[in-house]
Amino acid sequence: xxxxxxxxxxxxxxxxxxxxxxxxxxxxxxxxxxxxxxxxxxxxxxxxxxxxxxxxxxxxxxxxxxxxxxxxxxxxxxxxxxxxxxxxxxxxxxxxxxxxxxxxxxxxxxxxxxxxxxxxxxxxxxxxxxxxxxxxxxxxxxxxxxxxxxxxxxxxxxxxxxxxxxxxxxxxxxxxxxxxxxxxxxxxxxxxxxxxxxxxxxxxxxxxxxxxxxxxxxxxxxxxxxxxxxxxxxxxxxxxxxxxxxxxxxxxxxxxxxxxxxxxxxxxxxxxxxxxxxxxxxxxxxxxxxxxxxxxxxxxxxxxxxxxxxxxxxxxxxxxxxxxxxxxxxxxxxxxxxxxxxxxxxxxxxxxxxxxxxxxxxxxxxxxxxxxxxxxxxxxxxxxxxxxxxxxxxxxxxxxxxxxxxxxxxxxxxxxxxxxxxxxxxxxxxxxxxxxxxxxxxxxxxxxxxxxxxxxxxxxxxxxxxxxxxxxxxxxx
Amino acid sequence: xxxxxxxxxxxxxxxxxxxxxxxxxxxxxxxxxxxxxxxxxxxxxxxxxxxxxxxxxxxxxxxxxxxxxxxxxxxxxxxxxxxxxxxxxxxxxxxxxxxxxxxx
Numbered sequence: 001x002x003x004x005x006x007x008x009x010x011x012x013x014x015x016x017x018x019x020x021x022x023x024x025x026x027x028x029x030x031x032x033x034x035x036x037x038x039x040x041x042x043x044x045x046x047x048x049x050x051x052x053x054x055x056x057x058x059x060x061x062x063x064x065x066x067x068x069x070x071x072x073x074x075x076x077x078x079x080x081x082x083x084x085x086x087x088x089x090x091x092x093x094x095x096x097x098x099x100x101x102x103x104x105x106x107x108x109x110x111x112x113x114x115x116x117x118x119x120x121x122x123x124x125x126x127x128x129x130x131x132x133x134x135x136x137x138x139x140x141x142x143x144x145x146x147x148x149x150x151x152x153x154x155x156x157x158x159x160x161x162x163x164x165x166x167x168x169x170x171x172x173x174x175x176x177x178x179x180x181x182x183x184x185x186x187x188x189x190x191x192x193x194x195x196x197x198x199x200x201x202x203x204x205x206x207x208x209x210x211x212x213x214x215x216x217x218x219x220x221x222x223x224x225x226x227x228x229x230x231x232x233x234x235x236x237x238x239x240x241x242x243x244x245x246x247x248x249x250x251x252x253x254x255x256x257x258x259x260x261x262x263x264x265x266x267x268x269x270x271x272x273x274x275x276x277x278x279x280x281x282x283x284x285x286x287x288x289x290x291x292x293x294x295x296x297x298x299x300x301x302x303x304x305x306x307x308x309x310x311x312x313x314x315x316x317x318x319x320x321x322x323x324x325x326x327x328x329x330x331x332x333x334x335x336x337x338x339x340x341x342x343x344x345x346x347x348x349x350x351x352x353x354x355x356x357x358x359x360x361x362x363x364x365x366x367x368x369x370x371x372x373x374x375x376x377x378x379x380x381x382x383x384x385x386x387x388x389x390x391x392x393x394x395x396x397x398x399x400x401x402x403x404x405x406x407x408x409x410x411x412x413x414x415x416x417x418x419x420x421x422x423x424x425x426x427x428x429x430x431x432x433x434x435x436x437x438x439x440x441x442x443x444x445x446x447x448x449x450x451x452x453x454x455x456x457x458x459x460x461x462x463x464x465x466x467x468x469x470x471x472x473x474x475x476x477x
Numbered sequence: 478x479x480x481x482x483x484x485x486x487x488x489x490x491x492x493x494x495x496x497x498x499x500x501x502x503x504x505x506x507x508x509x510x511x512x513x514x515x516x517x518x519x520x521x522x523x524x525x526x527x528x529x530x531x532x533x534x535x536x537x538x539x540x541x542x543x544x545x546x547x548x549x550x551x552x553x554x555x556x557x558x559x560x561x562x563x564x565x566x567x568x569x570x571x572x573x574x575x576x577x578x579x580x581x
Contacts, residue, residue: 046540048561053539058488059508059561065487139541151521151534158538162558166513167482167506170521170535193482253532254521281521291541396536396544399528430543435536 013106016042016091018351019129021098021110021294024052025337026329027135028080029344035089037352042127043084044093044112050084051077052137053157054337056164070164070189072225073337096125097462101132101294107324108132111472113464124468131324131351134295134312135344138288138330140182141309141438143384144402146392147249147258148284156186156285169195171281175258177201177246180287180378181226181336188232190283197238198277201260203267203286203384205243208377212369219370221338245269246282247387255282267381287378288334289438295331296455298322305333307375308438310455316361317350318343326351335371342367385443394443395436397429405443416454417441432458494564498523505562512538512545512557515568523547523557527573547571 018034020027023045031043043050051057055077057067068074084090096112107130140155147153154162154170156178162168173196176187187200209216216223233240241260247269248259262273290311296302301313301321311333318326328347329340342364349356388394390403408414408423417433417440420426426440427433433440433456441453483490493504496514505514512535515523522532524546536544540559547568549555553575557568 046559058486061491061507062483062509063489063491065489067486069485069487070482139537139539149531149533151532154535155537155542158536158558161538162513162516162535163482166509166516167486167488168509168513168516169482170516193485194480396533396542399526399531430546431541434541 014104014108014128014130016040016127016129018042018131018133018348019044019108019110019127020133020135022052022135022137022329023047023050023092023094024135024137024329024340025054025077026137026331026340026344026347027052027133028055028077028084029341030133030135030328030348031090032080032083032087033345033348034351035087036083037348037354039089039348039352041090042093042129043090044096044098044110044127046095046097048094050081050092050094053161054340056161058165058167062167064167070193072185072228076337076341093125093127098294099460099462099464099468101298103298103322104128106130113462113468124464124471131326133318133326133328133344133347133351134292134320134331135327135329135340136291136294136331138290138334139434140285141287141289142284142435143178143286143380144392144394144436144439145245145247145249145387146389147251147255149393149396150249150251150255151253152251152255152280153249153282153284156182156283157288159281159283160186160189163189163193169193169281170283171279172196173198173279174281174283175199175201175246175260175277175279176283177258177260178285178287179203179380180285181374182285182288184226184229184233186283186285187238188229191236191238192232197233197236198279199260200233200238200240201244201246202240202242203245203263203380204378206377209373211376212373215369215373218366222336222367222370245384245387246284247274249282250276255280258282261387263381264383265381266383268383268386286380287375288330289434290331290334292327292331293456293458293461295320295322295325295327297457297459297461298325300325300327302455303333304453305375306372307334307379308453309334310453317356318347319350333368333371334375335367339364339367339371380442382442394439395424395426395429395433397431397435398425398427400424400426400436402443405440409444414444417444420444432456494562496562496564496566496568498568499570503568509562510558511547511549511555511560511562511566511568514562515557522570523568524571525573530572546575548575
């Protein structure tokens with residue numbers, strides 16, 4: 001039987017008033033705020049150290065005297081970490097993922113598992129809490145291109161994550177490509193850490209931001225952040241190629257060069273504009289996808305974001321449509337750390353039944369407006385499929401090519417990603433469509449304004465041993 | 478200008494230990510994951526795919542893509558971007574689904 005990390009609380013019912021899933025900016029801010037307001041909190045996190053992906057940092061054994069040099073806003077994290085450390089009302093449970101959650105009469109039951117799935121893995125745990133805050137963040141959206149499965153091609157966020165935690169680089173000469181503000185942050189980290197970045201290749205021309213001048217003016221900190229990344233790139237002579245994309249990666253056992261092409265307004269490569277750039281790594285990404293499977297599996301309402309992803313729908317107090325389930329940060333739509341921090345504070349107050357601090361609410365509203373502007377500015381154009389060849393693997397896990405997906409759509413009549421999946425196995429592999437899902441949906445004819453993207457449905461949020469499932473009685477969930 | 482990530486953050490790590498990758502010793506700093514230790518040695522591939530037998534290594538770096546799977550201490554399908562490298566770990570390139578011992 002699974003064991004519980006917690007005993008029943010003194011007030012009966014659930015042992016925790018609040019379980020926060022994810023210790024990034026949103027979850028961390030929420031946990032310390034809620035605990036300061038008197039709530040007994042559990043902070044469950046997949047990482048070994050609090051901070052999430054944004055404040056990801058090296059293990060103490062690596063002896064980094066200046067981790068802040070790889071970060072933006074490190075003082076904020078240092079203050080939050082100090083409040084977390086030894087807080088009498090927070091139980092920090094690192095190295096654990098919640099693989100499923102269920103509604104109970106008096107709140108929620110979370111089922112936890114470690115990454116380590118062998119026979120000597122620690123037993124599963126359950127955790128009961130009156131309220132749950134989903135602060136699980138996001139992962140990167142990928143649009144496939146020929147050669148993107150070559151070793152040395154990595155996600156932009158992945159390159160940054162490995163750098164921040166392991167102090168390693170994917171190569172010595174790294175092309176950074178895709179779309180969105182993360183590219184500038186990743187490229188600036190890579191060059192300051194010693195990599196050469198021959199080009200940053202951005203598919204948009206940033207003109208989308210011009211449509212929201214008022215929103216820009218209300219968010220000077222975001223402009224300063226962008227300018228700081230830009231200055232770091234200028235200092236290192238990094239060339240920013242706008243309205244361009246990596247349309248092919250070359251190499252046999254690992255990447256040795258890329259072809260970059262200009263894009264038209266719809267992201268279709270313009271013939272004759274190709275240019276080859278030598279490199280031994282490529283860091284690529286097209287924005288972030290909210291990681292919300294626990295909530296969508298429970299039936300929480302969602303919304304389509306301006307960049308075509310699906311986020312949780314929340315009210316002004318960060319409540320989802322399900323009683324006792326709250327969400328903060330990227331799960332409500334990707335918007336960066338400042339927004340996540342504000343939403344975490346607001347959610348904590350809502351759970352504690354306290355009025356929201358006006359400052360946090362104002363900051364949330366300003367940053368949310370910026371996030372929506374940013375998402376619209378970097379929404380992928382439909383023409384990106386123009387750089388696929390029939391042989392390009394779209395689904396990395398099941399090695400399903402663009403040709404097979406096209407066949408499923410054009411010859412077998414598939415109209416949506418789900419049907420494509422059933423016909424081709426695209427999205428059925430280890431990652432459960434997290435890497436290929438947006439691309440497959442696009443190739444299947446959506447998402448279209450009249451058909452907003454559907455949330456993915458995954459009963460298990462992460463891999464879990466069969467023995468763990470066998471341990472569960474039906475009443476357990 | 479920093480020449481390495483360790484220079485940039487002023488790292489003074491604890492002494493390196495070693496793991497074994499396909500029979501060769503690879504140094505690993507305490508606190509690094511297996512994927513990080515392999516990247517530090519310039520190794521970017523440690524798996525071959527089930528269908529095409531193509532090389533793969535770390536892609537997402539945060540545990541969601543499963544491209545970085547390897548056989549660690551005889552156990553296949555371990556996410557090396559999440560798994561800390563421990564002294565004496567043996568990492569072997571995983572072929573296909575990594576279940577050759579089951580003949581499936």
